[in-house]
Amino acid sequence: MSAARVRFAPSPTGFLHVGSARTALFNWIYARSVGGRMLLRIEDTDEARNQPEAVDLIYDLLTWLGIDWDEAPLLQSQRRERHREAVESLLECGAAYLCDADNQPVAGTTLRAGLAARFRMPAGRKVSFHDAVRGEVSFASDDLEDFVVWRSGGAATFLLANAVDDVDMGVSHAIRGEDLLSGAPKVILLLEALGAPPPVYAHLPLLVNAARKKLSKRRDDVSLGDYRARGYLPEAMANHLALLGWGPTDGVEIRPMAEIIQQFRLADVNRAPAFFDTKKLEHFNGVYIRALSTEEYLRRSEPWLGEAAPWPAERTRPEVLEALAPVVQEKVRTLGDIGRYVDWLFLEEPPADDDSWRKAMGGPQAPAVLDDAIATYAAADWTPEAAHAAALALAERHDLKLGKAQAPIRVALTGRTVGPPLFESMVLLDRAEVLRRLRNARARLDSEPAG
């Protein structure tokens, strides 16, 4: 065990940024790797945009990711008096001073409405500290200005609240984004004036977009909740996030969190920004989905196949989903993709996809293949094997490879060139329905040739 205490301090804005999630994860991994404690502090001092549901969403998403915490979360909104005390003590010892709306100093040491308080930046100081990921970092106090610690509206600013709360929570390591690095010397000086030792800082490299800019809520796809909604598995997301700014020495990237915790060292964290590459995330997700047992896969895909499915819920046939599960599970990269693979089995008509139609029906042999398929499947046994054998024979009659011959049939039935294995899935539809779709496609070919 160690006395390490770390904290994740999000503000409840209604969503959780993947960058914040990564910060939370690194804090948690560090805590678990050294036997320390993980704490939460909800920075809900901005009443304007605070919603109580937003706090629950944070708990929910962290839990989803696999992050737990060891003590009741601290709500910063309830700490106003404590913050006021701290500012007053700063005013009393002269480390801070009052000022009016025009930033003119005002004599006195009593906080009152309409007046803000600024920290008095000492002259000629060199503020150095050892950052656990960056090493020695140093700032000159002369480059720093007198910053506001108490707003005229009657509330502490981020810097002050952060410093005081960390002290009161006994935070030993402040692990956070690099965007806060420039604020560190101010907090250190603040803490010094307050007579408290600073925590060990660890500034993580930022997560950036393709343009190498800090991920932004407006431009980028950064809502953790959105990824969950699209069918990313939490273990894939956590695994991927853990590899942004850190990597195991043995090169094994996809692995249980327990092993990551075992190998993680704060000092091994990179210092350069990392691109949040969703391509790699998708790959990870596919690997994790394939690793699921079929039962587990079925259970976890349920949320995407009920009311949220791309077909009327009452048309869902669970036995079909179940029968197809193993083959769909192999292909899909997110649970949200499942719908597009199996929708044609539940929709009244195959989904319309012009590209697929042109691709499969454009060839000169399409009409003949469809005619043949109609005759063939009117008679064939209704099993995958028989459907396969029939298609092989059909292909031979038209002097085509099976891959080429099945294309018009696939598109006639499923609407798309891409989908689950055809013979295994087509027999899950009634023979009459298969024939109807084949005839419809054949008729469409006459009325509007695809070539």
Place this chain on the structure above:
RNA sequence: GCCCCCAUCGUCCAGCGGCCUAGGACACCGCCCUUUCAAGGCGGAAACACGGGUUCGAAUCCCGUUGGGGGUACCA
């Protein structure tokens, strides 16, 4: 502008003075497998930003240049 941080394949990591003719993963390309698409197998292309030092020896240490990022609010 000023302050701070950073710099290995397109991307994410490994590398912490000799094991590096720089390794893995994603993406990409080719081949194989194949009932589409995936998955899988095999192979390929692909990087130490540049310039000076230090050292017998540098991707690894130091300095500079260039480039990138972050900060600079009575936001957090």
